[in-house]
Amino acid sequence: MKILVTSGGTSEAIDRVRSITNHSTGRLGKVITETLLKAGHQVCLITTQQALKPASHSNLSVIEIKNTSDLLQEMKRIVPDYQVLIHSIAVSDYSPVYMTGLDQVQASQDLSEFLHKKNMESKISSKDEVQVLFLKKNPKIISLVKEWNPSIHLIGFKLLVDVTKEHLIQIARESLEKNQADLIVANDLTQINADQHLAYLVEEKDYQIAASKQEIADLLVKKIQGFDR
Known part of the structure; x- marks a missing residue:
């Protein structure tokens, strides 16, 4: 399948030497992209210069952006060409x-x-x-995806900090409905470190639990294989 992945974190300029950004490294997007490539998918990765990236691959194309405006323009341009979007980039609010x-x-x-x-x-x-x-306030790009491509399978991400599991899943389901997504990967920053990445892959009536970045990627690949049936 043709899959679009967004990864890393946008940076918004204050002047030519200062900016506001976030702490996203792109590590999860890198693992997801590598796992998709191993599964034989064709992947386009939209990311930032500072983010971690996979090694070059014949089925991989990379587009680098800086800020939310760049991301909006690129996604509006290419989202109609893809069957699946995994929108893991941390977009500046x-x-x-x-x-x-x-x-x-x-x-x-x-x-x-x-x-x-x-x-x-x-x-x-x-x-x-x-x-x-x-x-x-920047536009919520995930809310525009279905306007650009109504048939695309949309996987979004939601990050909260130090909340209950129930609250995290509730917020993920609200995002799922609001953005017409197929799946939301819900994370709590307090449960992410070098050794673990606990996440809930939330759908309308059910969810799956992953304990690491690789488990998240593996479950997403399995879900995408179901989209292709």
Whole structure:
């Protein structure tokens, strides 16, 4: 099958030398991609320069992106060409709009004015003791996938921190319904370390448990094989 995988974490520029990002390494996406390739699938991996990547392979193509805007453009372009999407990339929820000193913010009568400004410097001055950074919400790319390709099989990911198993599965099912996904891989950051990666592969009425990145990848490959029947 033709499978699209997204992996790593996006980075949103504040100026030419600073950015806000997340701690995603792309390690899980790498394992998933390698397992798909071993199973004989044709894979396109959308990832970032810093993320871990599999070795080159005749059935693998790689597209590197930097930020959420890049990711949106690339996915809109190629999602219609694929049968399955495994959307494991950590997408930034917000992008910087404007950064300024606290004194300017306190003097303003209308904070919304800062949402229409742009920093013109290549490197914003660090002279102020306190800076205020204004952010805007990024689009939820997973919610657009079915608009681009109604027939694609969608596997999404949900990461929460220090919650109950029941809450994690509930939130995963809400994402499943909202985004018309086939499966959501639900993770809790407190249960991820060098030796384990506990995850719940959540469907509408059932779920499976995986204890490692390789187990997650193996279960996803089995699920995808069912899509092809």
